[in-house]
Amino acid sequence: MKPRYLLGLLMFLSSVSYGQTKHFVKQTASGAGTGLGSWANAAGAAQLQGIIAGAASGDTVWVAMGVYHPTTYPAGFTGGTTTRDYAFALTNGVAVYGGFAGNETYLSQRNVSLYVTSLSGDIGVAGVITDNCYHVIATYNVTTTAILDGFKIDSGYANGGASISDGGQTFSQSEGAGICDMKSQPTLANCTFVANQATSEGGAIYFNNCNALPITNCTFTTNTAGGNGGAISKETSSPITFTNCSFTGNQTTVAAGTTGGGAIYSASGSNDVITNCTFTNNKSANAYGGALFYNGTSTLTMSHCMFTQNNAGTYGAGLADIGGTSFTVSNCNFNNNAALYGGGIYSNGGSSTYAYDTLANNTATSTTGAGGGGFYVDGTNPIISHCWFDANVTNGGNGAGQYDNGSASPTDSNTVFQANIAKGTTSNGGGYYHTGGTGFFVNDVFVDNACAVNGGAYYNNSSQPVENCTFYNNTAGTGDHGGGYYDVGGSGIKFYNNILWNNAPDNFYSLGAAGSMKLKYNNFPEAASYPVGGSVVGNIHQTPPFYNTGSYVGADGKWATLDDGLHLTTAADSGGVDAVPPSGTNGSYGWPGDDIVGTYRADPGKDSADMGAYEDGIIPLPLSLVQFTAVPASEGGAIDLSWSVTAGGAVTRFQVTRSTDGIIFQTIASELADPNQDTYQYVDNTAPDGVLYYRLVMTYAGGTTGYSAVLEVTRTSLAASVQIRPNLVEQRSTTLYVGGVKQAGQVMIHAVDLMGRTWINHPITLTLGDNYTLLDLGDMPRGVYYLVITGANGWRRVLPFEKE
Structure with a gap:
């Protein structure tokens, strides 16, 4: 009997939790006006909040195009006194969808771009912002099961001097004009936030003490904050995953202090992931982070993002971090951004990694001293690898490509500095300027960089090791020194296995004392340009046999590939080829394991390696x-x-x-x-x-x-065509058609609902040609699902379907 009672109980709970009723809302109520059954009985605009609040877990709310205004105080908050305190609120387990014309039968038929569905705070005189709602949406203690998808959120104006409470915490109404989110984790997807304004934090959204919040396919445009976060401000452990989002024209207007984040501001404790996002023309006033500002101990994993035309009044137009943030930034592009210091990136604190990133055409506008057109490293130790610094500029400061200040000890490897220019009558270090800490450079290329004074490619004032780098065609100021490398003589240099050629007015120049110098196995023309003594051995003065100095990147147009023009082209022992003896000759550093391309330097039995960033005398075949x-x-x-x-x-x-x-x-x-x-x-x-x-x-x-x-x-894909027939399923089963199969084998089938729960999980075997498989849906409740099909070699298809 116990198994029967248990089964009956589970069936009862299932019917309660997963009823999945559809609710329909239009601008004007029609038919019965209940919102149930179909669009013909849609509820009216004023009923939208009531429909959301009254829906059961698993229900969906479909909202037709038009403008909807808040009509009640948000659930979970107290202290509201005027209509400006009205805001929409979300409900756990309820998915709210916009973007409908008002006649659809399937969720897949909606068009978010064409049928704009707006949640607007403009409740007073149209176009007058001062009487708008403080927050368009205010959520409290909701989870990722609360979904908002397909809406435009606009015209919130969070300027209230008073405060309202969430029952345990009081906060200012000047925060989060679009959404004010407390202790929640709703899912936001396919939403647009436009022209929201907060006099304090978070022009579009203010998050406080939220957890694991996903934001997907959302757009943030021309939102403004008087404090932090022109679009989004995050406080107190509010981690967010941003995917496929865009931030354009957002700004902070505060004039001073440790504030900023024209697009996003993040305080301590936020462990974020940002993927495939764009940041364009965002601005932080006299502060940090034209696009992103991370302040305090947090982590950030960011990849495949674009930062363009952002501006910061002081530090880091694209990205700024202070106080211990740990970053992993890969495959991102920082282009044409400008700040007083750190036109692309400013980093102060933490342990960060940057890989396969491009910093190009960024500007540090300071007219003297510190610069960092591409990257300003301030007292921290980032690991920078396979990055490209191209055509960055300082308007008078030092270090057009990269500037390291104080105790900064970065590691730069397999990285290219090209055509960076330090302008101004006192500017040093066209490619790179370093003073203070240690770190090291290895397998890097410096080409066509320039400065007004010393160190066209590299200006050094420390004991930072430089190993297996190539310096070509860089330029220092007329009458100055170190077109390739300039050492101010402060700490005794460590310079191993490098090639310096065709730099002007000279290739290598050091003011260091002979006894403190470690200058080994380098190739540069000036045999008498350095003191004799110390560890100065194995240096040569022979023309390096570069493959093609007229095409640095080769036919494929990419740096760090096998057809790069600065490869050495002969196997003969000349000009740096096979000129470095086995590891141990240059202190504890030895040969780098690989070159800039990834060619292994120390093959078994090999008794020498090449100078410079490239190994193995490559001869690209015509x-x-x-x-x-x-x-x-x-x-x-x-x-x-x-x-x-x-x-x-x-x-x-x-x-x-x-x-x-x-x-x-x-x-x-x-x-x-x-x-x-x-x-x-x-x-x-x-x-x-x-x-x-x-x-x-x-x-x-x-x-x-x-x-x-x-x-x-x-x-080519495993199969040419995949369909569900029909995709509106009224019975216990439907047919999966996989046509034109080109590789027989097994694939896995998963059916997942909108809450992420798996209902089907089993393999099927496909044969060549057309395949028809009957899918038993069993007692799956009504609702929208995704059928996920995965095969060998990464093949994958996702199909939406609906169970009636």
């Missing part, structure tokens, strides 16, 4: 000698590769290499060459789904190496 093609196979999703060689018996071995990012390649096949064969083929049956890059590596008699051009190809 394209006329090799025809190399990569195309999707007709069946099975494989990639057909073929090549022809006109070099006869000179080739001894072929290697086929593959990459998913165009930077790091792995060998997937190797074949010995036949002197009597000039055409070859290989089928890549292990290719993952998506965009792939292929490169052919050829080994010639004598040990030299040739490389083909990099080919880009998109692997």
Whole structure:
């Protein structure tokens, strides 16, 4: 009997929790006006808040296009006295959707961009902001099950001097004009926040003590705060995941103090993730962070974001952090931003990592002293790798590419500084300016940088080691020194395995004492330009055999790839090729494990390495000698590769290499060459789904190496067509159609509801051609679901369907 009672209890709870009733709201009530059943019985605009509050967990509310105003005080808050205290509130377990014309039957039919559904705080005289609601939405103690999706939120004006309470905490009405969120974690998706204004914190949204909050596909435009966070201000442990969001024209207007964040301000305790977001033309007044300002101990993981034309009155137009924030920033672009110091990024405190980021055309507007057109590092120790500093400028300060101040000890590796210019009559360090701490530089390239005084590429006032770097065509001021490298002589330099050539007026210049200098195995022309003595050994003065100084990035247009022009092109022992003895010759540093491209320097049995940032005497093979093609196979999703060689018996071995990012390649096949064969083929049956890059590596008699051009190809999907028939399911089952299958095998099927709960989880086997599979939906309740199908090699399809 116990199992039966338990089953009955579970069925009862299921019916209570997952009723999933649809509620419909239009500007004007129609039919019965209850909001139940269909659009024909839609509730009116004034009933919207009541419908949301009265919905049960699992219900959805569909709201047609139009403008909706708050009509009640928000649940969970007390102390409201006027209509300006009205605000919408969300309900746990209830998903509220906008973007409907008012005649749809499926959620997938709505069009958020065409059928704009606005939640507006403009409740008084139209267009007069001073009588608007303090907050358009005020949420208290809700979870991620409370969903707001497909709305425009505008015209909130949080300027109240009074306060209202959440029952345990009092806060000012001057915070969060669009949304004021206390102790909550709602889900925000496909929303637009426009022209909201707060006299204190968070022009569009103010978060306080919120948890694990996702914000997806949202837009924040021309919102303003008098304090922190022109669009968003986050206080007291409010972590947020931002995905595919845009921030444009937001600003803070406060004139002084440790404030800012034209787009986003984050206080201590916020552990955020920001992915695929754009920040354009945001502004922080005389303060920090034109776009982002992190103040205090927090963490940030950010990738594939774009920062353009942002402005900060003092520090960090794109990004500023102080007080211990730990960042991981990768594949982000900071372009054309401007601040007094740190045009792209300002960092003070914490332990941060920057990888594969581009900082270009940023400006530090200070006319003297500190600068940092691209990056200002202040008393912290970031790890910077595979980054590109291009055409950044200081208007008079030092360090156009990167400026390090005081005890800063950064690590810069596999990074390029190109065409950065330190302007002004007293400016030093076109590419890089360092004073104070240690850190080190390794496998970096400095090219075409310039300054008005000393250190066209690099200005040093510390014992910071510089190892296996290439300095080419950099320029210091007329009558000054160190077009390539300038050492002020403060701490005794450590300079190992570098190439400095064609820099003006000189390549290397140091004021350091001979006894404190460690200058080993470098190549530069001026044999007498440094003191004799100390650890000064192994330096040469021979023209380096660069592959092509007329094209630094080569035919593929990318730095740090195998066709870069500053590779050394001969295997002979000259100009820096094989000129560095085994590890141990340069103190505790030895050879770097890889070069800037990723070529391994210390192969087994190798007794020497190259000077400079590149290893192995690369000889990029002229394209006329090799025809190399990569195309999707007709069946099975494989990639057909073929090549022809006109070099006869000179080739001894072929290697086929593959990459998913165009930077790091792995060998997937190797074949010995036949002197009597000039055409070859290989089928890549292990290719993952998506965009792939292929490169052919050829080994010639004598040990030299040739490389083909990099080919880009998109692997065909496992199947050509995937459908649910029908996708409005009224029975216990529906049919999954997977057509044009090109690779037989097993795939996994998952059915997930809007709350993230999984209802189906099992494999099916696909055969070549067309497949029809009956999906048993069992007793799944009514509602909207996503069918997620995943296969081998990363193949994935997501299909929405609705159970009636």
